[in-house]
Amino acid sequence: MNQRIAVTGAFGYSGSRIARRLLKAGHDVLTLTNSSGRDHPLSGQIRAEPFNFDHPDKLARALEGTSVLINTYWVRFDHRRFDHATAVQNTLTLFEAAKRAGVARIIHVSITNPQEGSPLPYFHGKGRLERALRESGIAHTILRPAVLFGDGDILINNIAWALRRLPCFGVFGDGEYKLQPIHVEDFAELAVREATENGNRTIEAIGPETFTYRALAQTVGRIIGCPRPVFSVPPWFGYATGRLVGWWHHDEFITREEVTGLMENRLCVDAPPAGHTKLTEWAALHATSLGRTYASELARRRPAKGNPHTSRRVASK
Ligand SMILES: NC(=O)c1ccc[n+]([C@@H]2O[C@H](COP(=O)([O-])OP(=O)(O)OC[C@H]3O[C@@H](n4cnc5c(N)ncnc54)[C@H](OP(=O)(O)O)[C@@H]3O)[C@@H](O)[C@H]2O)c1
Numbered sequence: 001m002n003q004r005i006a007v008t009g010a011f012g013y014s015g016s017r018i019a020r021r022l023l024k025a026g027h028d029v030l031t032l033t034n035s036s037g038r039d040h041p042l043s044g045q046i047r048a049e050p051f052n053f054d055h056p057d058k059l060a061r062a063l064e065g066t067s068v069l070i071n072t073y074w075v076r077f078d079h080r081r082f083d084h085a086t087a088v089q090n091t092l093t094l095f096e097a098a099k100r101a102g103v104a105r106i107i108h109v110s111i112t113n114p115q116e117g118s119p120l121p122y123f124h125g126k127g128r129l130e131r132a133l134r135e136s137g138i139a140h141t142i143l144r145p146a147v148l149f150g151d152g153d154i155l156i157n158n159i160a161w162a163l164r165r166l167p168c169f170g171v172f173g174d175g176e177y178k179l180q181p182i183h184v185e186d187f188a189e190l191a192v193r194e195a196t197e198n199g200n201r202t203i204e205a206i207g208p209e210t211f212t213y214r215a216l217a218q219t220v221g222r223i224i225g226c227p228r229p230v231f232s233v234p235p236w237f238g239y240a241t242g243r244l245v246g247w248w249h250h251d252e253f254i255t256r257e258e259v260t261g262l263m264e265n266r267l268c269v270d271a272p273p274a275g276h277t278k279l280t281e282w283a284a285l286h287a288t289s290l291g292r293t294y295a296s297e298l299a300r301r302r303p304a305k306g307n308p309h310t311s312r313r314v315a316s317k
Pocket of ligand 1 (some may be wrong): 008009010011012013014015032033034035071072073074075076082109110111112145146147148149155301
């Protein structure tokens with residue numbers, strides 16, 4: 001049966017893939033977004049409402065008549081314009097508004113190994129929100145991806161970008177910590193499937209291949225035709241190099257907390273794969289384009305020219 005389904009961030013990365021699949025399945029799709037006016041192929045096809053985190057009544061009104069909420073909303077790192085503490089508070093407001101609006105089910109995107117007690121704000125915040133959702137009484141699925149890859153991703157693209165430009169590649173410490181990337185379309189398929197399920201569950205949304213960070217750099221380098229020597233570097237040195245790259249691109253290439261999260265093996269779990277697309281096969285199909293341009297997180301958050309309320313996805317040389 002077709003339903004009204006709300007997706008946060010339908011003009012964003014995973015949200016747009018989810019929204020497309022919902023539209024194709026015949027659902028009535030609403031998005032809550034920071035980028036209502038974004039020039040996006042989906043913008044004419046779905047109703048967009050601002051998040052209105054500061055006006056919970058308006059947020060609840062926007063969700064009235066919605067049966068399922070798929071929540072991708074989050075911020076990647078702490079920054080002077082946004083931070084994890086605010087994202088946690090905003091998400092709690094969103095859950096509360098959904099409950100008041102009578103939303104029957106929430107599909108919430110978390111991360112592998114969230115932990116409320118972690119000093120890392122990303123993993124702490126995700127742990128806090130998982131608990132809040134479980135305690136809310138709303139039927140839910142929690143999806144825990146490690147890393148998303150596919151057209152428009154940041155991490156895998158920027159590893160390839162660095163491999164194309166540098167004579168060698170440095171991994172933080174021994175580089176033996178692991179990642180289990182899932183293709184963004186496999187992830188979207190999972191989110192849409194869970195939207196029409198019942199009950200509560202938590203799914204480790206990982207792909208079929210597990211790489212050490214070192215092996216990931218070696219594999220991507222080989223596939224794109226830029227095999228580079230991969231060296232261990234002290235984490236501070238790798239982070240400092242990342243700062244330099246970020247400074248050059250007016251971006252955050254990688255944060256200290258992301259390096260720590262990686263090295264703590266937080267992007268790896270012991271669970272069966274939920275996606276089927278292999279990164280190695282996808283990268284081989286995109287070997288000529290992968291990493292040609294740098295993917296900037298902060299450029300994606302900048303308002304588009306002439307519209308202070310929109311932000312754009314931008315890749316730069
Ligand atoms: N990407 C990955 O590799 C990865 C890995 C593990 C877990 N996850 C989780 O997967 C979910 C979706 O990730 P995604 O990459 O698809 O996210 P995204 O499209 O970049 O953003 C998802 C939503 O969060 C909002 N948002 C993102 N950054 C923001 C900022 N700095 N300030 C205000 N709003 C911001 C977006 O706003 P707009 O509406 O303006 O677009 C959108 O509504 C997140 O919960 C993330 O934690 C992602």
